[in-house]
Amino acid sequence: MKFARRMEKFESNELLALMQLAENPDVISFAGGFPAPEMFPLEEIKVVSQNILCEENRSALQYASTSGYKPLREKIAERMEKQKGRFVDAEQIMITSGSQQALDMSGMVFLDENDVVFCERPSYLGAINAFNSYYPQYVEIETDDQGMVIEDLLDNLQKYKDRLKMIYVIPDFQNPTSRCWSKERRVEFLEALKDYDVPIIEDGAYSEIRFEGEPEQSLFALDNQNKVIFLGSFSKIFCPGFRVAWIAASEELIGKYLALKPGVDLSSSSFSQRYIDQYLEIYDIDHHIKRTLESYKDKRDFVYDYMKREFPKEVTYNVPKGGLFFWLELPEDKSAKELLTLALKENVAFVPGCSFFPNKKMKNTIRMNFSNMSKERLEEGLKRLSKVLIIYLK
Numbered sequence: 390m391k392f393a394r395r396m397e398k399f400e401s402n403e404l405l406a407l408m409q410l411a412e413n414p415d416v417i418s419f420a421g422g423f424p425a426p427e428m429f430p431l432e433e434i435k436v437v438s439q440n441i442l443c444e445e446n447r448s449a450l451q452y453a454s455t456s457g458y459k460p461l462r463e464k465i466a467e468r469m470e471k472q473k474g475r476f477v478d479a480e481q482i483m484i485t486s487g488s489q490q491a492l493d494m495s496g497m498v499f500l501d502e503n504d505v506v507f508c509e510r511p512s513y514l515g516a517i518n519a520f521n522s523y524y525p526q527y528v529e530i531e532t533d534d535q536g537m538v539i540e541d542l543l544d545n546l547q548k549y550k551d552r553l554k555m556i557y558v559i560p561d562f563q564n565p566t567s568r569c570w571s572k573e574r575r576v577e578f579l580e581a582l583k584d585y586d587v588p589i590i591e592d593g594a595y596s597e598i599r600f601e602g603e604p605e606q607s608l609f610a611l612d613n614q615n616k617v618i619f620l621g622s623f624s625k626i627f628c629p630g631f632r633v634a635w636i637a638a639s640e641e642l643i644g645k646y647l648a649l650k651p652g653v654d655l656s657s658s659s660f661s662q663r664y665i666d667q668y669l670e671i672y673d674i675d676h677h678i679k680r681t682l683e684s685y686k687d688k689r690d691f692v693y694d695y696m697k698r699e700f701p702k703e704v705t706y707n708v709p710k711g712g713l714f715f716w717l718e719l720p721e722d723k724s725a726k727e728l729l730t731l732a733l734k735e736n737v738a739f740v741p742g743c744s745f746f747p748n749k750k751m752k753n754t755i756r757m758n759f760s761n762m763s764k765e766r767l768e769e770g771l772k773r774l775s776k777v778l779i780i781y782l783k
């Protein structure tokens with residue numbers, strides 16, 4: 390059978406095979422990017438369930454409109470003003486089936502073969518996979534603790550100004566490094582781009598997952614040229630199972646996404662949208678987020694203390710102030726894939742960081758999730774991993 394050319398990019402590879410081994414229930418896996426299931430507000434969701442099936446009769450089971458359930462879009466618009474600091478009308482919001490769909494649709498809206506996409510070095514694997522279907526060329530812009538390195542951005546703008554079609558960034562607690570851009574860097578970034586008419590996709594999946602410090606203004610709020618497209622999601626602040634997320638942008642840009650949405654899935658789940666709308670109507674989501682963040686901070690501290698005490702000193706890492714991951718670096722000549730092969734024999738797993746670099750891989754990096762397990766399981770996993778690290782780095 391002949392398949393589309395894009396399938397070559399998704400052929401199973403060695404890393405995929407290793408990651409499949411991590412699905413064995415005996416393996417303690419730091420690999421996934423999942424929120425903590427014990428924080429899902431189960432009792433409240435049961436109440437919401439009763440409400441939507443009684444009050445609204447059968448409409449929750451009907452198709453939704455292309456742009457999404459209007460009362461939910463209105464609530465999101467209000468939250469965008471409160472949380473992200475920019476007024477938007479409900480007509481500037483389109484609901485998507487997870488922000489993963491918004492990423493795929495961004496590729497659909499903006500990318501033709503060989504167009505250039507700028508992204509952070511490293512960047513979110515799921516976005517790279519989504520854009521890959523449109524055959525772009527990636528240019529990885531260097532990053533430091535403050536965000537994108539502006540000198541490198543300027544150099545590459547000069548080099549690729551005729552082919553640059555889209556910029557993709559995750560300024561808040563990005564996946565995989567959990568770094569957060571400083572205010573200065575956000576302003577400098579937009580300033581550097583002011584003469585370039587290119588869309589900036591701001592992925593805000595973790596923008597409310599902050600345990601320490603004050604929130605930074607979003608690029609969306611700082612942009613006065615209507616070229617930032619903000620992707621928000623209920624996955625990390627509520628429950629990913631509903632698959633409800635949104636795009637906020639100028640009405641003109643939202644119009645482009647709306648034109649494509651019927652061909653993609655007709656509409657996002659009307660049932661899920663009403664669940665979230667009712668939850669926001671009767672409960673305080675900010676209270677829920679606050680409780681979730683307390684639990685994540687506690688787990689982050691636990692993992693950090695353990696690593697500081699037990700991991701070999703050659704392994705370096707950040708202390709994330711938000712997000713769901715630690716980003717570790719091994720000595721330069723070491724390989725995280727080799728380490729994973731050994732780790733799986735001890736029934737522990739993580740994601741080798743090479744997957745997060747579309748071009749020039751850093752093979753000595755590791756992404757470790759800390760949100761998804763109980764402290765007891767985290768401790769057992771860390772014990773196994775530190776044993777493997779000591780053997781591998783000897």
Ligand SMILES: Cc1ncc(COP(=O)(O)O)c(C=O)c1O
Binds near residue numbers: 490
């Ligand atoms: C940076 C980033 N963007 C987008 C997504 C997709 O999220 P959603 O569940 O809204 O599709 C994820 C999921 O982990 C992510 O890490």
